[in-house]
Amino acid sequence: MPLTIVVCASVVPDPLQSLIPLQTADGFGLKNEMMLPHVLDPWAGHALYEAANLAKQIDGCKVYLVSLGLKAKLQQTMMTIAQKARFDLIAIDASHSGFTDSAQTAAVLATAIERIAGLDRANLLIFGGWESASRAAGTTLQILGEKLGIIDQFQAVDEIKMNGDGSFQVLERVDGGKHQISVCAGPPAVLGWATGNLPEPPNNPQLGMMNMRTAMPAIQQAGSADIKDKALAFHNVQAPAQRRDTRIVKDLSTADIAQEIVEWLKQN
Amino acid sequence: MEKILFLSHTEATGRLSAHALEALGAAVHLRERTGGELVIGLFGGRVETSQVSGTVFSVSGEAFAASRYATDAAAGEQLCKAAGATLVIAPATSRMSRVFSGIAARCGACVDSHVAGLQVKDEALVVTRWYYRQRLQAEMTRASRPWFISIDAGVFEQFKGPGNVIVEQISPAVDASMMRTSVTGIQAPAVGEQTIKPDATALFVAGAGWTKKQADGRSHVAEAADLILGFLKKSGASLGSTKSLVDLQGEGQEVLPFMTHLNQVGQTGATPRHQKGLAACCHGEEPHVVGWRFINERRAINLDANCGWARGKADVLYVADAFQVMEQVNKLLSE
Ligand SMILES: Cc1cc2nc3c(=O)[nH]c(=O)nc-3n(C[C@H](O)[C@H](O)[C@H](O)COP(=O)(O)OP(=O)(O)OC[C@H]3O[C@@H](n4cnc5c(N)ncnc54)[C@H](O)[C@@H]3O)c2cc1C
Numbered sequence: 022m023p024l025t026i027v028v029c030a031s032v033v034p035d036p037l038q039s040l041i042p043l044q045t046a047d048g049f050g051l052k053n054e055m056m057l058p059h060v061l062d063p064w065a066g067h068a069l070y071e072a073a074n075l076a077k078q079i080d081g082c083k084v085y086l087v088s089l090g091l092k093a094k095l096q097q098t099m100m101t102i103a104q105k106a107r108f109d110l111i112a113i114d115a116s117h118s119g120f121t122d123s124a125q126t127a128a129v130l131a132t133a134i135e136r137i138a139g140l141d142r143a144n145l146l147i148f149g150g151w152e153s154a155s156r157a158a159g160t161t162l163q164i165l166g167e168k169l170g171i172i173d174q175f176q177a178v179d180e181i182k183m184n185g186d187g188s189f190q191v192l193e194r195v196d197g198g199k200h201q202i203s204v205c206a207g208p209p210a211v212l213g214w215a216t217g218n219l220p221e222p223p224n225n226p227q228l229g230m231m232n233m234r235t236a237m238p239a240i241q242q243a244g245s246a247d248i249k250d251k252a253l254a255f256h257n258v259q260a261p262a263q264r265r266d267t268r269i270v271k272d273l274s275t276a277d278i279a280q281e282i283v284e285w286l287k288q289n
Numbered sequence: 290m291e292k293i294l295f296l297s298h299t300e301a302t303g304r305l306s307a308h309a310l311e312a313l314g315a316a317v318h319l320r321e322r323t324g325g326e327l328v329i330g331l332f333g334g335r336v337e338t339s340q341v342s343g344t345v346f347s348v349s350g351e352a353f354a355a356s357r358y359a360t361d362a363a364a365g366e367q368l369c370k371a372a373g374a375t376l377v378i379a380p381a382t383s384r385m386s387r388v389f390s391g392i393a394a395r396c397g398a399c400v401d402s403h404v405a406g407l408q409v410k411d412e413a414l415v416v417t418r419w420y421y422r423q424r425l426q427a428e429m430t431r432a433s434r435p436w437f438i439s440i441d442a443g444v445f446e447q448f449k450g451p452g453n454v455i456v457e458q459i460s461p462a463v464d465a466s467m468m469r470t471s472v473t474g475i476q477a478p479a480v481g482e483q484t485i486k487p488d489a490t491a492l493f494v495a496g497a498g499w500t501k502k503q504a505d506g507r508s509h510v511a512e513a514a515d516l517i518l519g520f521l522k523k524s525g526a527s528l529g530s531t532k533s534l535v536d537l538q539g540e541g542q543e544v545l546p547f548m549t550h551l552n553q554v555g556q557t558g559a560t561p562r563h564q565k566g567l568a569a570c571c572h573g574e575e576p577h578v579v580g581w582r583f584i585n586e587r588r589a590i591n592l593d594a595n596c597g598w599a600r601g602k603a604d605v606l607y608v609a610d611a612f613q614v615m616e617q618v619n620k621l622l623s624e
Binding site: 190256 | 308357358359362384386389390391395400402421422423424425426427429430432433466467470471472473474475476477478483484485486491524536550551553556557565567574575577587594599600601602603604605606607608609614615618620621
């Protein structure tokens with residue numbers, strides 16, 4: 022059966038940027054947040070590449086990208102993201118800050134997904150990153166799954182393999198650097214992706230043009246949502262000073278360095 | 290006054306892991322600070338109570354042995370409902386992390402994961418956690434209850450005060466819809482031995498420099514592999530990697546055969562907790578060095594005295610050839 026894969030992925034500040042917390046009238050945010058270049062949230066990005074790859078293997082599959090973020094940032098980043106994989110965009114204009122609550126986000130995502138015309142719930146796979154690079158919590162997808170009534174859920178996924186009978190095998194990262202292998206009878210299911218196995222696809226300008234024909238109007242028409250949880254308050258947000266006074270050892274022989282390292286390793 | 294539930298799965302033996310005992314330590318700490326009540330909720334194939342004390346709600350049996358969302362969520366939901374707690378404290382193990390927010394959703398609770406600190410200030414519970422992948426630290430309070438909180442490993446002392454228990458058995462209904470997923474096994478890395486050891490004292494972080502051309506104009510990947518594996522075996526250290534080194538695999542370059550994305554530390558990798566860290570041939574920009582945010586004592590080896598991974602971030606930087614140093618280190622460790 023053709024699958025409907027809904028990938029939930031937002032945008033985050035480019036990891037190379039310095040992040041400085043800032044108290045605003047509306048709670049905490051980042052200094053110059055709207056000026057910082059943004060990228061597709063990395064683990065959610067892997068989910069998108071895996072979705073596109075899976076969709077190619079089964080005729081008639083459809084991939085939706087549901088992205089909740091401030092309109093201006095979605096617009097800026099979508100030009101690049103659209104070149105990576107074929108998808109239909111569903112945009113929601115709301116804060117993509119880490120300083121928000123995941124239950125509120127999940128509720129808005131669930132509503133957006135339920136509104137997809139002709140949504141085939143029986144063949145639905147919800148993809149996303151197992152943790153965001155903003156809230157870094159790994160909570161949103163589970164709550165979303167619960168709201169959609171999906172009780173087969175997997176987190177820190179590195180692989181999905183479809184079997185001929187509609188079932189699929191999943192590899193999830195578990196404690197101690199290992200994978201748990203599970204077999205699920207079939208969709209619907211929620212998969213929170215870790216790195217997976219695919220490299221980032223190269224930019225494909227033609228694909229970008231094709232996606233943008235529907236993505237641009239989707240962003241322009243994006244409804245806005247208030248995801249503020251008034252019972253949640255942040256205090257003391259800081260980028261901890263982590264400068265250490267590094268002793269630079271330049272003139273020691275290799276043997277002496279090795280000796281020093283071994284002594285240090287053996288100290289309790 | 291808070292009513293606290295400590296919620297955890299057990300291991301196959303029926304006992305609690307070290308990480309679970311740390312989270313129980315956090316729950317006890319919280320009870321002491323808030324003057325509240327603490328009860329315990331455990332689920333798994335087998336549930337033993339010799340490591341805990343007080344009232345224990347227990348879900349056990351074959352259906353709850355596997356680490357599976359549907360059955361874990363059902364167990365957790367019933368335990369939480371039986372306890373009627375305002376705060377639920379759990380270890381952020383992989384099994385618990387898969388299901389904890391789902392249980393919170395079923396209980397109409399708010400949830401925070403990967404919590405790294407709990408304090409009580411002016412009678413309010415203040416939780417500390419990291420945002421933006423370990424780059425910003427925030428304190429937070431919530432006015433709503435129930436509040437579900439999962440605790441990262443290595444933050445709290447393990448609970449060590451077992452005592453008398455009163456066990457109340459709970460039997461959530463299990464139907465076929467909850468058994469659509471079966472766990473078929475655990476897969477260790479394909480090549481060689483286990484290189485990730487969360488309990489090790491030391492972490493060795495390898496960078497892409499190990500695969501780069503060396504002074505003789507050639508790369509020495511096989512030799513690098515031998516030196517690194519030799520060190521891991523002799524020292525018992527866990528192995529971490531920079532992103533560049535694990536990404537080389539996708540780029541078709543000659544790579545270290547035992548290195549996978551699971552080893553990656555940093556912004557899009559893990560942030561393990563170890564007492565000591567030794568990095569060799571790493572050159573991360575500031576934001577990526579969060580990979581060893583939680584390493585207490587840090588030393589690095591690099592040919593470059595201006596190495597961004599070490600300057601201002603490590604206690605000691607040895608400006609030297611890592612191949613030569615590690616060969617000597619391995620020799621000394623063999624003696
Ligand atoms: C979206 C995004 C996410 C990222 N996430 C992460 C992440 O999670 N983790 C991470 O680490 N990075 C991350 N990065 C950063 C990126 O991949 C860096 O380029 C990388 O961390 C640096 O890799 P490196 O130190 O292995 O290699 P290089 O930058 O290639 O450095 C190699 C070093 O080895 C030294 N060297 C070479 N030979 C020797 C020798 N014989 N002896 C001693 N030293 C030697 C060189 O002097 C050099 O300093 C991310 C980047 C982006 C854009």
